[in-house]
Amino acid sequence: MKDVIELNEDERDCLQELMNIAYGAATAAISEIIGKFATLSIPSIKSISTVNLIEHLNQKLLDKNQYFVVNQLINGHLAGENIFIIDEESSLNLAREFDLEEEECTENEIKDIILEITNILSSVTSGKLAALIDTNISFSAPNITKINSVGEFDKRFTGEYSHVIIISTELNFEEQNIKGDLMILTKKESSVFLKQALNIALENL
Amino acid sequence: MTINSNLIFNTVNNGIIILDENLNVLAWNKWLEISTKVKEKEIIGKNLCEYFSYINEKKLKRKAKTVLVTNNPSFLSLSTNNFLLDIPVSNVTNKVFESMQQDITILPYDLEKNHICIYIYDNTQMCEVNKKLEKLNDELIDMSHRDPLTQIFNRRYFAEQSEKIKSYSQRNNNIPFSLITLDIDKFKNINDTYGHMVGDDVIIKVAHIIEEEVRNSDVVARFGGEEFVMLLQDCNLENAYKVAEKARLSIQESCVITHKNKEVKFTVSLGVAQFDESDNNNIENTLSRADAALYKAKDGGRNQTVVSN
Numbered sequence: 046m047k048d049v050i051e052l053n054e055d056e057r058d059c060l061q062e063l064m065n066i067a068y069g070a071a072t073a074a075i076s077e078i079i080g081k082f083a084t085l086s087i088p089s090i091k092s093i094s095t096v097n098l099i100e101h102l103n104q105k106l107l108d109k110n111q112y113f114v115v116n117q118l119i120n121g122h123l124a125g126e127n128i129f130i131i132d133e134e135s136s137l138n139l140a141r142e143f144d145l146e147e148e149e150c151t152e153n154e155i156k157d158i159i160l161e162i163t164n165i166l167s168s169v170t171s172g173k174l175a176a177l178i179d180t181n182i183s184f185s186a187p188n189i190t191k192i193n194s195v196g197e198f199d200k201r202f203t204g205e206y207s208h209v210i211i212i213s214t215e216l217n218f219e220e221q222n223i224k225g226d227l228m229i230l231t232k233k234e235s236s237v238f239l240k241q242a243l244n245i246a247l248e249n250l
Numbered sequence: 251m252t253i254n255s256n257l258i259f260n261t262v263n264n265g266i267i268i269l270d271e272n273l274n275v276l277a278w279n280k281w282l283e284i285s286t287k288v289k290e291k292e293i294i295g296k297n298l299c300e301y302f303s304y305i306n307e308k309k310l311k312r313k314a315k316t317v318l319v320t321n322n323p324s325f326l327s328l329s330t331n332n333f334l335l336d337i338p339v340s341n342v343t344n345k346v347f348e349s350m351q352q353d354i355t356i357l358p359y360d361l362e363k364n365h366i367c368i369y370i371y372d373n374t375q376m377c378e379v380n381k382k383l384e385k386l387n388d389e390l391i392d393m394s395h396r397d398p399l400t401q402i403f404n405r406r407y408f409a410e411q412s413e414k415i416k417s418y419s420q421r422n423n424n425i426p427f428s429l430i431t432l433d434i435d436k437f438k439n440i441n442d443t444y445g446h447m448v449g450d451d452v453i454i455k456v457a458h459i460i461e462e463e464v465r466n467s468d469v470v471a472r473f474g475g476e477e478f479v480m481l482l483q484d485c486n487l488e489n490a491y492k493v494a495e496k497a498r499l500s501i502q503e504s505c506v507i508t509h510k511n512k513e514v515k516f517t518v519s520l521g522v523a524q525f526d527e528s529d530n531n532n533i534e535n536t537l538s539r540a541d542a543a544l545y546k547a548k549d550g551g552r553n554q555t556v557v558s559n
Contacts, residue, residue: 077319078312143312157309157330161316168322186325186353 050210050236051092056243063246064088064212067173074169075162081142085166085227086215092236095209102130113156115163115189119171121182122238123231125209127167129216131159131225138223156189163187166216166227174229178242210236265335265352265370268359271314273298273307276365285337285350302335310334313356314366321361326354328373339374351377397472399450400457408471408479412533415469415483416525427483428490428524429533431540432460432497434476435517435552444508451506452476452516459504463497479537487524487557494520494555502553519547523558 052060068085075083093101113136115129131139140150140158168184175182212229231239259266260280268277274297278290288301299307313324326334328351337350351374359367395407403411419425434440434456441449453476460478461470469481480497482490498520505513521544529535539558547556 074316074320078316144308153330157327160327160330161312161324164322164324165316165320169320172320172322184323186327186355188327189329 050233050240052090052210052240052243055247056240057090059243059247060090060212060239061088063174063177063243064090064170064214066177067170068214070173071166071169074165078165079142079144081218081221083223084217084219085170086217089211089213091211091213093209093211098209098211098230101211112192113159113189114192115159115187117163117167117187118185119167119182119229120185121175122180122235122242123171123175123182124235125229125231127163127171128228128230129159129163129166129225130228131223135223135225138218138221139225142218142221142223160187160189162216162225163189163227167229170227171229178239178246180238180242209233210239264372265368267298267368267370269298269314269366269368271318271364271366273310273314275301282335282370286335304336305334317356317358317366318361318364321358323358324356326352326356328353328377334368334370346378346381347374350374397457400454400472402457402461402478403469403471405471405473408469408473408481411469412481415481416531416533418483419525425484426486426524427481428485428487428522429536429540430480430482430490430494430497431473431521431537431544432456432478432480432494432518433520433544433548435519435548437476437516440514440516444512444514448506448508448514452514455504455506456501456516456518459500460497463493463500479540487522490522490524491555491557494522498553498555517553519544519552520555521545521547521558522555 065087068088072083072085075081091101111133113131113133117127117129119125119127136155136159137150139162140155143158143161145154145158164184164187167187171182171184209230209232212231214227216225216227217223259277262279263281265282265285266277266279267275267282270276274295275293278288278293283289293301299305299310313326316324331354332347333349333352334354335350335352337352339345339347339350350372353371353373355369355371357367357369359365395403395410397404415427419427434452437449437452440452453472456476456478457470457472460480464470464480464482467483468485471479471481473479480493482493485493498518501516501518505515507513521540521542523536523540523543525533525536529539543556543558547554550556
């Protein structure tokens, strides 16, 4: 088995289409829950080893001081981890969009809102993707940490995931000045499953 | 095989609540009856957040809506919420938490009727173990940062903190910070005359005196033997010199008493340097300049402070 599971152009296009559908479901869910319109950018899909993952994350954490990072484990054929990264200012704006009053905006309540939005984005996008390729997944409870730099990322990354496919998108509530990054990291064996599932989907077109 | 869901509902070792979208209780399992001492017949049809007024209704309603819209589970994390229902822990010994620490999963139960289901998992034991491990870990970190003889910080901690203070200074328009190196004068003579036990007492005494002369935000470290370093945050050369002189005079006035009730006096020499551009962004260079000043103080007759120029 190769160390890096590469997707060819057709597979990548197919995954991008499936993710667009999944993101549509996620933004519709957010709109129904909080009555605000969010956008998720066109997914960027990369196959990389975890050695390069830190570098990839570094690009996400350039100019702000503090970030909240939420990770949620996905179990099943698409096993891996979804990561949502949001800076402090966006977090506060997000809390306001969830109707938190100023006096309610404590760090724990803000964390709770970030966990909630991650859970919505993560479960709806991964759930929809799983449904589109005819498999089932389950989710573990998300965890949140506050970090100052990419160096504080859990070192288990490199041990746990020797190779990942990253499906990355930006969440934007433009009027509310909220920006976050969602990354879906699939483990090596899940990447093999995903590649096979994409080929079945392509055959059925 | 027919599954007896009622049996599972009432024997599972977790709490299970079924609620409508307005958070009125539709079902309440046996585990909850035992843990909360509230009978199912007492709470059925009542609003959960009115019955337990400490529950954050706004938050729970938001979670219920998320679950019903996404048809996926939502969670109440222990990192932000210790519990949903306040259930006192039953430990007789070794109690860490007053209330049961709960992980909460909220699931869609009947989407057509907008019913949700809440699972309550007791995670108190795991949290207790984590709490104890965190405490032990903190103790280990503290031990790795301290000099065993004097209990002041060691060189490793100094290295970590000096980089932080340097970064803080650079982020804040180069707020000045300074270093003082300190060495006990003729320490070998003290050891040779009175023995190592008295020598150790002198080192401990000096450590305690200089620790009292600095602010909480400063760092005092023993670099080894009879050598100490003070790292003074937000402090220019002039003020650092004043701190050094105050420490020198306090030490000159102090003494240790031997087991034969003899008073042993001692003095120190000090070198002072402020971190500046000549150090090429390397605190080791500031330290070298302070050390050079310290040697000048020794050469100049000891028991004095010299400033690096």
